[in-house]
Amino acid sequence: RPAPSHKESWQHMFVQSIDNNSISNHLKEITKEPHVAGTAENFKTAEYVEYTFKAYGLDAHHKDYDVLLTYPLHRLLVLTQPDHEPIKFSLKEKAVAGDPYSNRSNIIPTFHAYAPSGNASAEVVYANYGRREDFQKLAQLGLKVEGAIVIAKYAKIYRGDIVENAAQAGAVAVVIYSDPLDYGNNATQGYYPSSQWLPPSGVQRGSVFRGIGDPQTPGWASESGAERLSVDDPAAQLPRIPSMPISAEDALPILRSLGGPVAPIEWQGGLELSEYKLGRGPGRLDLSYVANQTVTPIRNVFATIVGSQEPDRLVLLGNHRDAWTFGAVDPNSGTATLLELARGFGKLMEQGWRPHRSIVLCSWDAEEYSMIGSTEWVEQNIDVLDASAVAYMNVDCAVAGPGFNAAASPQLDDLLIEITKQVTDPDDDDQSLYESWVVSSNKSNPFIDRLGGGGSDFAAFLQHAGVPSTDIFFAADYPVYHSTFDNYNWMTKFGDPLFHRHVAVTSVWGLLALRLADDEILPMKYEAYAKELHSYALEINSEFLSSNAPESVSIAPLFSSIKGLQASTHQLAQEVEALKQEGMQMQSGLSSGILYRRRGLNDRLLRAERAFLDSDGLSGASWYKHLVYGRVANNNYGSLSFPGIWDAFHQATESSNDTANTAKWAAVQHEIFRCARVITRASLVLQGKIT
Amino acid sequence: RPAPSHKESWQHMFVQSIDNNSISNHLKEITKEPHVAGTAENFKTAEYVEYTFKAYGLDAHHKDYDVLLTYPLHRLLVLTQPDHEPIKFSLKEKAVAGDPYSNRSNIIPTFHAYAPSGNASAEVVYANYGRREDFQKLAQLGLKVEGAIVIAKYAKIYRGDIVENAAQAGAVAVVIYSDPLDYGNNATQGYYPSSQWLPPSGVQRGSVFRGIGDPQTPGWASESGAERLSVDDPAAQLPRIPSMPISAEDALPILRSLGGPVAPIEWQGGLELSEYKLGRGPGRLDLSYVANQTVTPIRNVFATIVGSQEPDRLVLLGNHRDAWTFGAVDPNSGTATLLELARGFGKLMEQGWRPHRSIVLCSWDAEEYSMIGSTEWVEQNIDVLDASAVAYMNVDCAVAGPGFNAAASPQLDDLLIEITKQVTDPDDDDQSLYESWVVSSNKSNPFIDRLGGGGSDFAAFLQHAGVPSTDIFFAADYPVYHSTFDNYNWMTKFGDPLFHRHVAVTSVWGLLALRLADDEILPMKYEAYAKELHSYALEINSEFLSSNAPESVSIAPLFSSIKGLQASTHQLAQEVEALKQEGMQMQSGLSSGILYRRRGLNDRLLRAERAFLDSDGLSGASWYKHLVYGRVANNNYGSLSFPGIWDAFHQATESSNDTANTAKWAAVQHEIFRCARVITRASLVLQGKIT
Numbered sequence A, B: 001r002p003a004p005s006h007k008e009s010w011q012h013m014f015v016q017s018i019d020n021n022s023i024s025n026h027l028k029e030i031t032k033e034p035h036v037a038g039t040a041e042n043f044k045t046a047e048y049v050e051y052t053f054k055a056y057g058l059d060a061h062h063k064d065y066d067v068l069l070t071y072p073l074h075r076l077l078v079l080t081q082p083d084h085e086p087i088k089f090s091l092k093e094k095a096v097a098g099d100p101y102s103n104r105s106n107i108i109p110t111f112h113a114y115a116p117s118g119n120a121s122a123e124v125v126y127a128n129y130g131r132r133e134d135f136q137k138l139a140q141l142g143l144k145v146e147g148a149i150v151i152a153k154y155a156k157i158y159r160g161d162i163v164e165n166a167a168q169a170g171a172v173a174v175v176i177y178s179d180p181l182d183y184g185n186n187a188t189q190g191y192y193p194s195s196q197w198l199p200p201s202g203v204q205r206g207s208v209f210r211g212i213g214d215p216q217t218p219g220w221a222s223e224s225g226a227e228r229l230s231v232d233d234p235a236a237q238l239p240r241i242p243s244m245p246i247s248a249e250d251a252l253p254i255l256r257s258l259g260g261p262v263a264p265i266e267w268q269g270g271l272e273l274s275e276y277k278l279g280r281g282p283g284r285l286d287l288s289y290v291a292n293q294t295v296t297p298i299r300n301v302f303a304t305i306v307g308s309q310e311p312d313r314l315v316l317l318g319n320h321r322d323a324w325t326f327g328a329v330d331p332n333s334g335t336a337t338l339l340e341l342a343r344g345f346g347k348l349m350e351q352g353w354r355p356h357r358s359i360v361l362c363s364w365d366a367e368e369y370s371m372i373g374s375t376e377w378v379e380q381n382i383d384v385l386d387a388s389a390v391a392y393m394n395v396d397c398a399v400a401g402p403g404f405n406a407a408a409s410p411q412l413d414d415l416l417i418e419i420t421k422q423v424t425d426p427d428d429d430d431q432s433l434y435e436s437w438v439v440s441s442n443k444s445n446p447f448i449d450r451l452g453g454g455g456s457d458f459a460a461f462l463q464h465a466g467v468p469s470t471d472i473f474f475a476a477d478y479p480v481y482h483s484t485f486d487n488y489n490w491m492t493k494f495g496d497p498l499f500h501r502h503v504a505v506t507s508v509w510g511l512l513a514l515r516l517a518d519d520e521i522l523p524m525k526y527e528a529y530a531k532e533l534h535s536y537a538l539e540i541n542s543e544f545l546s547s548n549a550p551e552s553v554s555i556a557p558l559f560s561s562i563k564g565l566q567a568s569t570h571q572l573a574q575e576v577e578a579l580k581q582e583g584m585q586m587q588s589g590l591s592s593g594i595l596y597r598r599r600g601l602n603d604r605l606l607r608a609e610r611a612f613l614d615s616d617g618l619s620g621a622s623w624y625k626h627l628v629y630g631r632v633a634n635n636n637y638g639s640l641s642f643p644g645i646w647d648a649f650h651q652a653t654e655s656s657n658d659t660a661n662t663a664k665w666a667a668v669q670h671e672i673f674r675c676a677r678v679i680t681r682a683s684l685v686l687q688g689k690i691t
């Protein structure tokens, strides 16, 4: 083994400095009060974060925006049915023994952000998970959704898409609940506080807005004085019908009140109910909701460590700070981690370390409403980020239990793997995080997810600005998500009692930053990107072959562009190797020539991801400029690649009439060409040559 | 005076090397045959240029595209009128004595590129210059254009807009001629060959396509295998009614055949006609036209001088090579200049010179058809140019007579001024080019035009890719434009008998390249940009005040953004000064820190122009991404700033009904906000800081 370089010593020193107690203390402090975006409590967390950054010796500042938020003013839900007394639901989560947090009075009532004010009184239909296929099934079975109130289960798709699907089917309102089958381990282990599972009164809050950022400023920053769309403008994309989240406890009598056909076997859930029926009715709901929709200040907080050599190259790390309740998992396990990171970097700086490139720590506000803080900031700084951003590394829920997970832009895969080999598995000292990750992936290589869905603050960076991104966390789903029970008590009992998993996230996150800030040549391998794209193209190919796609529709342009990208990545890898060799052979100082060549090569590496952006963006969702990773219509949590191709494909396969069909398959071909073109443009960027 | 630096010596050596005979010889050679895009003759000019680049010691290569071009296959125009024999026009330009070029049989017949094939037989209406206001006037006067054939005069607007305006008014075909008032000095000095003026049989060819680039590939490169729109696709934007250019000689009997009201006094022209009447009829035309619309290879040729320090920073110089006939002015006066530039750089290289940044000489094809060669290349290389292009300097018609003219992105104004002070006026050895330029500008400062219109190959660079650009030339309009008489004989008699003006263009063009390639800090001053934007905002303000704009429409966001830009430019100027001082004080070699800071500062300077781009582009013309300089609807030759604001304003002031009016003024406000936002983004880029 070669003697550790100077850089490796700094990395080692950083990892050694991370302290589980420090993280735990921060988490307890930040989560002592509920802190929804726009509230005084959340401004206090902003001040705490900014103060703490400064206390650790970093330069810190904040940036406020005025954005449209909503809060519940009035909620009413009443069930009526023949031969029963009406039931007026409390719409409250119940305090549980031994958890003082759950007894607090300043927790925001359960509601759906951006649900419009409105009343509805109608018979109820059960729509399973509220997916498009669920509504198609209801139509097949002859159930009329038009004019009804839909009851649907959380779990499979974004709640805003449930509401939109229901609205498209003609529903007048929606209630969505958390079934014990999905959030209670099917009622086999009891509930929090005796186990980790969501109590029967637990409710998942959340946004039902299907756009991103402030709904009134799509594509630009909500600075004071900025242009603001009217909330009625279709471009604001706000939901059209009222909706509410409810508990399993409240869902039970509603589902019991339904007659009609028995629901399909795969629609049955975990409530104490002999069988789930579809309705509609005879149970009917009276729903009334009044929202306070109001333009409200929010605050992003930043710490910057200015790069000693290339201050204008930015390595960005971010986490949101606002929470629906206490946010011990979501998002403040990440915030505590961010503050520990700041402490670690502060320690290095005390010892004289400065990064080669700049490092920026970002604490976002109003993510829960629709990634607003990060989106407004990216929209405002888009040109600077376009020129300067090396990578964005997100941590939202840092820890919700055991099991490391990662999602990344593929050129960062190798770096993630290298780094996890240097970090100890927090649940088994005898192995590396990498080793446990491989095991949990059930493959010979660790599973790395992609960032195609919405879901957190990486969206604006990757999908709008083309900045290579990562997202890391322990445990994927957790049952008390967006409920009162996501608090410090739950975390210390079930999420991470020893805070060792938090330490592991801090280590991985910090090492990612150190490598991206200090490596002479950026640790990005586009070979992996090309390989990944090839697998997506194969997937499309096989799906097309088993569909009614006309033979004239050709995937060849896509394969051909990927082949070109592969060739470019191989050539680039050789160039990188040559430049590394040359740098190592230089004994005394570096020539200006080699510095400029490194800078030029790094520029190509960081800009190749930008080439996947197209100014027209996704068809029908033009804010999403990235043609490889972005939102798929009607499944905002989905993480598919090439969303434009898949959306066009699904529309074509669903179309019945012949003329429309020809046009729709032509649209598929157009989307294939568009994707092929951005891939070819990425090849040219990697080559750094004009044609 | 300080001793000339090393760089200044190279610049001096370059200027000394430029030779008028060498330019003249190149021009004679390139223009010996007519060479329309897509023809064998034009491929020969490509080979000649590539060969010559290499002969001068430069690396050269070419890049071909397959693009939609059109050629005339059949043309018929017959005038019939009561009591007259029908006149079948020859549609030919006549040879003139002493000009062997004018007698050649391989000159392309007179036609309009992209005019659709078609027949029309209808009474004729005279529509002056074919502007929107001209058709409005006809409507006021009760003249029915619907179903008629329009005769209009060249001179004020783009010929494609004349045809479109006529089509919108319901015309079935259009003929456009060159009136002696506009192209013959009102017949006071005779015609070529006895004077410079367009002979009565002279015809202006040209494109009537209103888009840019290959009509079938809007926004992407016409590589072989690329997606191609159908020619019928509305997105291809091809003209809808047939049209033809004709001579003054042929226009005369047509105009004589018209009865109806006498045309307004300002519509009267220079033909031997007591008064121009409006028609319609009794004269009627039978027009028949068949085009060969065909996908044809074209060739761009490049020479590259790789930068010794920053090879990935590109200083681009371009000129088109294709001509409607011989092209002695348009464009090959520029081509001869480009080749002389190559000779000059080759000489410097022989002496050991290498530029700090790369210099690329570009010889474009198919500009005449709609800037196709440059547009396809920019579309293909868009991401590399976005990252790497420092500036693009265009020369189309280098010389058509005396009088220096320049247009530029405002941050290059100062550089242009500095350089013209170093070049001798070709028409008066006793003064600098700068001095004669000031005099001809009739102001205390030289007049520098802006690049808002279409017109030449800078369009894709500036308006689509946001690359700071210049365009320089001697003499603005010239009478034999796009006719047979634009040949070497005309040039040596009237355009530039001594080729000294060519020498001056070569000197300015070359010095621009040398400064932009070699200056440590890019010679770009954004103060001038801010000042210019402020004058545009004032112009909008005064126009709004004298219009029916509601008081609620506010220009304040625009003024506020410009104020922000001014502040940023002042701060940047200080930063530039400080860095220059620091560089001068360093005695032995430069630190890596200062190199990176220079690079970073230069990146901000070259990228600030990109910030004026908006991914949505101009409303209704989304290819045009630049919101300050771009095409104004219905006047493609216009050179207004903020085209989106002006277009929306004109639509609002023209709207009559109240509801539409509110929406139209809202659109004006939206455009003001959009322009303000890109200006603010440019400020952030210049600051190089995140918010």
Ligand SMILES: [Ca+2]
Pocket (backbone or CB within 6 Å): A213, A214, A216, A217, A218, A219, A220, A221, A222, A375, A376, A379
């Ligand atoms: Ca926004």
Ligand SMILES: [Ca+2]
Pocket (backbone or CB within 6 Å): B213, B214, B216, B217, B218, B219, B220, B221, B222, B375, B376, B379
């Ligand atoms: Ca094109």
Ligand SMILES: [Zn+2]
Pocket (backbone or CB within 6 Å): A320, A330, A331, A367, A396, A397, A456
């Ligand atoms: Zn979160």
Ligand SMILES: [Zn+2]
Pocket (backbone or CB within 6 Å): A330, A368, A482
């Ligand atoms: Zn959340």
Ligand SMILES: [Zn+2]
Pocket (backbone or CB within 6 Å): B320, B330, B331, B367, B396, B397, B456
């Ligand atoms: Zn030209």
Ligand SMILES: [Zn+2]
Pocket (backbone or CB within 6 Å): B330, B368, B482
């Ligand atoms: Zn021309």
